[in-house]
Amino acid sequence: MENIKTMNDFIIPQFTWISTPELEELVRQKEAEAERERMLELLAKKKQEFENSGVPKRYWNESFDTWKTRNKDDEVRLQTVIDFSRQESNDSVLLLLGPKGVGKTHLGASIIREAGGAFISVEEMIFKYECSMDFHSETNRVNLMNFYSTTPMLVIDEIGRSMQQAKEDAILNYVLRRRYENMLPTVLISNLKKEDLLKKLGDAVVDRLTETCKSVEFVGESYRLGKRKIA
Structure with missing residues (x-):
C-alpha cells in the first residue's frame, strides 16, 4: 500500500531562541542608545521651539x-x-x-x-x-x-x-x-x-x-x- 503523507510530515521544527548574558547586554545597550537618541531629538526640538518663541x-x-x-x-x-x-x-x-x-x-x-x-x-x-x-x-x-x-x-x-x-x-x-x-x-x-x-x-x-x-x-x-x- 502506498504511503500517504500527513500534514505532520511537512511541519518545520520551530526555532528555539537561546538567550545569553552577552546577548541580553547587547539588547540593553541598543535600547539605551535608542532612548538617548530620542531624548537628544526631543531636547533639540524643544531648544528650537524656545528660540523661535519670541x-x-x-x-x-x-x-x-x-x-x-x-x-x-x-x-x-x-x-x-x-x-x-x-x-x-x-x-x-x-x-x-x-x-x-x-x-x-x-x-x-x-x-x-x-x-x-x-x-x-x-x-x-x-x-x-x-x-x-x-x-x-x-x-x-x-x-x-x-x-x-x-x-x-x-x-x-x-x-x-x-x-x-x-x-x-x-x-x-x-x-x-x-x-x-x-x-x-x-x-x-x-x-x-x-x-x-x-x-x-x-x-x-x-x-x-x-x-x-x-x-x-x-x-x-x-x-x-x-x-x-x-x-
Whole structure:
C-alpha cells in the first residue's frame, strides 16, 4: 500500500531562541542608545521651539536656576512664578510688576522655557498687527490674533510703554478676552503699579482678572546697575 503523507510530515521544527548574558547586554545597550537618541531629538526640538518663541536672544541661556534671589521675599516670588509655569489645567493670568531691571523679563523668558508658548513685547505686537494690514503681508490680522489668542502660554512684556496707548489697550483687551474664553494662561509684565495697570486694562478685563489673576510685585534697584560700566 502506498504511503500517504500527513500534514505532520511537512511541519518545520520551530526555532528555539537561546538567550545569553552577552546577548541580553547587547539588547540593553541598543535600547539605551535608542532612548538617548530620542531624548537628544526631543531636547533639540524643544531648544528650537524656545528660540523661535519670541524670547529675546539675550535671555536664551537664562532659566529659573539663573535668576538670583536677594532675600526671602525674592525666594517666595520665584517659587510663585515656578508654580504658575508648572500648573496643570492653568487658565489664570499672572502679573509680574515692578521697577525696571529687577528680573521680570528674565522670569517671563523662563516661563516659556518651562511651559512653551510665545513671548512678545506689546510694542512688537502692535508692530506686527500694523504690518498684518499690509496687502503683501504673509500673515493677516485674523491669523495673527488667533495665534496670540490660542498659543498654550503667552507672555506679554513692556505693557504700558508703547507710544500708541489706545491701540495697545484695544489689542490687549481683545487678546485677554479671547484667552479667558479659551481658558489659557497669560503673563503680563509691566513697570506700572498694580492699581495703574488695572485702571489701564479697564473694567471689563479687570472683572475677568478678578476671577483668575495672581500678581507678583517686585521691589529693589536694577540688577543692571551693578553690571553697568561708565566710561
